[in-house]
Amino acid sequence: MGGPVHSLHEFMLRTESITYILIAAALCAFVFFWRFLSERDDDRDHLGADRPGPGEGGHGAH
Amino acid sequence: MQFPKVTLERPRWTPFNIVAAIVVVVGLGITVLRFTKGLAATTNLSDYNPWGIWIGFDLLVGVALAAGGYVTSAACYLFGLKRFHTAVRPAILTGFLGYALVVLALHYDVGRPWRLPYPFIVQQGTTSLLFEVAACVALYLTVLFIEWTPAALEWLGLKRARNLVVRLTLVLTIFGVVLSTLHQSSLGALFLIAPSKLHPLWYSPYLALFFFVSSIVAGLSMVIFEGALAHRYFHHKMDEAHRREADGVALGFAKAASWVLGGYFVLKVVGVAQADAWHHLASGYGAWFLVEVIGFVLLPCFFFAIGAREKNLRIVRFTAAWAVLGIVINRFNVGLIAFNYHLPSSERYFPHWMEIGISLFIVTIGVLAYKFIVSHMPILYAHPDYEPH
Amino acid sequence: MSISRRRFLGWMGAAGAGLAAGGRAHAAALPPSGGHPDALGVLFDVTRCIGCRKCEEACNRVNELPPPERPFQDLGVLQKTRRTDARTYTVVNRYEGIPGAKGPLYRKIQCNHCLEPACASACFVRAFTKNPDGAVTYDESVCVGCRYCMIACPFEIPTYEYDKALTPRVMKCTFCHPRLVQGLLPGCVEACPSEALTFGRRRDLLRIARERMAQFPGRYLDHIYGEFEMGGTAWLTISGVPFAAIGMREDLGTTPAPELTKGALGVVPVVAAMWPVLLTGIYAINRRRDRIAREEREAAVAAAVARAEAEAKKKLAEALAKAEKDKKAAIEREVKKALEEAARARGEAPAGPTPGTPGATKPA
Numbered sequence A: 001m002g003g004p005v006h007s008l009h010e011f012m013l014r015t016e017s018i019t020y021i022l023i024a025a026a027l028c029a030f031v032f033f034w035r036f037l038s039e040r041d042d043d044r045d046h047l048g049a050d051r052p053g054p055g056e057g058g059h060g061a062h
Numbered sequence B: 001m002q003f004p005k006v007t008l009e010r011p012r013w014t015p016f017n018i019v020a021a022i023v024v025v026v027g028l029g030i031t032v033l034r035f036t037k038g039l040a041a042t043t044n045l046s047d048y049n050p051w052g053i054w055i056g057f058d059l060l061v062g063v064a065l066a067a068g069g070y071v072t073s074a075a076c077y078l079f080g081l082k083r084f085h086t087a088v089r090p091a092i093l094t095g096f097l098g099y100a101l102v103v104l105a106l107h108y109d110v111g112r113p114w115r116l117p118y119p120f121i122v123q124q125g126t127t128s129l130l131f132e133v134a135a136c137v138a139l140y141l142t143v144l145f146i147e148w149t150p151a152a153l154e155w156l157g158l159k160r161a162r163n164l165v166v167r168l169t170l171v172l173t174i175f176g177v178v179l180s181t182l183h184q185s186s187l188g189a190l191f192l193i194a195p196s197k198l199h200p201l202w203y204s205p206y207l208a209l210f211f212f213v214s215s216i217v218a219g220l221s222m223v224i225f226e227g228a229l230a231h232r233y234f235h236h237k238m239d240e241a242h243r244r245e246a247d248g249v250a251l252g253f254a255k256a257a258s259w260v261l262g263g264y265f266v267l268k269v270v271g272v273a274q275a276d277a278w279h280h281l282a283s284g285y286g287a288w289f290l291v292e293v294i295g296f297v298l299l300p301c302f303f304f305a306i307g308a309r310e311k312n313l314r315i316v317r318f319t320a321a322w323a324v325l326g327i328v329i330n331r332f333n334v335g336l337i338a339f340n341y342h343l344p345s346s347e348r349y350f351p352h353w354m355e356i357g358i359s360l361f362i363v364t365i366g367v368l369a370y371k372f373i374v375s376h377m378p379i380l381y382a383h384p385d386y387e388p389h
Numbered sequence C: 001m002s003i004s005r006r007r008f009l010g011w012m013g014a015a016g017a018g019l020a021a022g023g024r025a026h027a028a029a030l031p032p033s034g035g036h037p038d039a040l041g042v043l044f045d046v047t048r049c050i051g052c053r054k055c056e057e058a059c060n061r062v063n064e065l066p067p068p069e070r071p072f073q074d075l076g077v078l079q080k081t082r083r084t085d086a087r088t089y090t091v092v093n094r095y096e097g098i099p100g101a102k103g104p105l106y107r108k109i110q111c112n113h114c115l116e117p118a119c120a121s122a123c124f125v126r127a128f129t130k131n132p133d134g135a136v137t138y139d140e141s142v143c144v145g146c147r148y149c150m151i152a153c154p155f156e157i158p159t160y161e162y163d164k165a166l167t168p169r170v171m172k173c174t175f176c177h178p179r180l181v182q183g184l185l186p187g188c189v190e191a192c193p194s195e196a197l198t199f200g201r202r203r204d205l206l207r208i209a210r211e212r213m214a215q216f217p218g219r220y221l222d223h224i225y226g227e228f229e230m231g232g233t234a235w236l237t238i239s240g241v242p243f244a245a246i247g248m249r250e251d252l253g254t255t256p257a258p259e260l261t262k263g264a265l266g267v268v269p270v271v272a273a274m275w276p277v278l279l280t281g282i283y284a285i286n287r288r289r290d291r292i293a294r295e296e297r298e299a300a301v302a303a304a305v306a307r308a309e310a311e312a313k314k315k316l317a318e319a320l321a322k323a324e325k326d327k328k329a330a331i332e333r334e335v336k337k338a339l340e341e342a343a344r345a346r347g348e349a350p351a352g353p354t355p356g357t358p359g360a361t362k363p364a
């Protein structure tokens, strides 16, 4: 990805490619970070690596 | 574990089945022609008009109308509107079918469909908004597929797998909303690169925002609209909860759609102001623009409001169809009608009948798949063995 | 303080040196533009073109394109305004009856080899390359055939082989890149008999154009088409009549194509980063609200149960107390009755058995 950049197009090719990689990494990281954040909560949610409790608020409708 | 028995009844020759059969047969014929004789034999595409209705309708409209999946699952799972729970599965199903058909349609449109994965695996053109659309559509189709699998897994009786997928609901929902926001808006942003070709009343730096906001309207209206149709034709398939909640869903979504349409209308007007395109309103395109913005944005907004206030389901359902039509008109305007507005009429595009044939063919496949799935899988009712998720 | 100040000044000096040296230090502050400094180009002079179609013929020959329907010598073709198509990289059109022009004027169309090509910016497989020599070339081996490049090109240059079922390609002028590499001139430039096409470094061409304008006052409009249009193009055009009169759009603006999509692309990471944060936040807030509501509901139920229990207990106690009283009263009554009866019996008859107290102590 080195080399001299002569045009806005080349510049954006570089920046956007890096951005997409960062986005992908960030989205994955979010999942784990949220898990880490709410792991110790009493009522863990779907990301908290636990089954929803019976009648649990999040999604049970009836 | 017991696999379900699929009873294939002998097809009955109802008017619907006859029409569907004709469309499918003709569609298959055109398909053969398309892949043996090329685009020239089956379309009216030209060097001035590289995109026809396979993009304008199948892609732009198809993706917008499949927005019900992300709108409904976000309302239910993220915004905590649990009364809409029974609407989620049908919306996910139509969303999934919609996106699958969009991707199918693209195979007809692009020159070398087997290269469709190239942007990901061979060379990434990251400066292109189409790259972003392609990536998001591909990922979102996967997300919708996973979101839909619980219904199929319940049908197949695969309890463990089903519970595993259900646990992913939150991640999938959030991921789905992110992807939808991105590609719904980017479909509009595709045209940002061609300011000289799209009429100034439609070209706007806000194109991306227009497409995103109107996709919410499209999603809400489609859920109401499909709900009405499902009630008409699949009433016997619905369980008690579904019937009980259905009216609430329609009224709640009508209120939301009205509110969002109000915001969308303001945005559209601001778009004209920002482009200083007021003087174009006096032209023929201007009149057509006013038809779109007043006739298909402002009026549906108003009628949704009346329907929601009066709790009148007939008005709500009628307005839903109206608003859906408005979205179709908007996408046609941006993609086909106001695009290439500078060209003489002899160079303008009008679809070949075979292009329309393929579009009908694809819609028909969607309806048939929906019928099959709704008749066999727990979509409109909760499977007795499982807790709703 | 003084150390950090001196260090700060040192950095400033270094930055200044970097700027003076040009190159990347500058690029870091502002995205670069302008393309390769030595990129080549062609200057097309409308006032010199005689509409002989020799360039078309040469283009067809050197690019080995399919033979035309009507021979290149047939100038009757010029009656119709044409455009590039899948078998033609360049065409010359005739424009008649233009005010201010003595006779018909001719204009050659081909890819302008933009400095910031819209086609390259739009292609999602990077099929287009802007080469250091200025040529924008196309690689058919990756092309998917989405035709977004054709949507994007403001000059409506790329065309498509719609009639090929399995191997359709985008077709467009290559600036004879393969010939340039060999040190040859582009086919059209070589063939032009009237020197309407001048080949050279783009920056030299701009100078040449200005010199011609100065040399022949009144012959040219003071506008080099392509100097700034859509961020600038390698092919430049000068003319004596407004460009719109010879079919060139004057409303394209000077914004390079990547600039048009930059904003929308910039929103992508914002949405990708902030939507999960916002949505998970909303979810968590709703969840918490649900939980608090549930807890409150449970607490309220518990309180109500406790209250009901207390009340019941109180009632029971009261009843017991009352019953106790009743019992006592009843016993007293019975005792009194018994005594009276005994007294009477003593007076009247022999004593019978005393009737036992009946179950009157049942609480009311």
Ligand code: SF4
Residues within 6 Å of the ligand: C110, C111, C112, C113, C114, C117, C118, C119, C120, C136, C152, C153, C154, C155, C156, C157, C158, C172
């Ligand atoms: S003129 Fe069109 S095809 Fe040629 S480089 Fe510019 S954008 Fe690309």
Ligand code: SF4
Residues within 6 Å of the ligand: C122, C123, C124, C125, C126, C127, C128, C142, C143, C144, C145, C146, C147, C148, C149, C150, C170
């Ligand atoms: S048609 Fe080919 S070259 Fe043009 S944008 Fe699509 S993939 Fe790129």
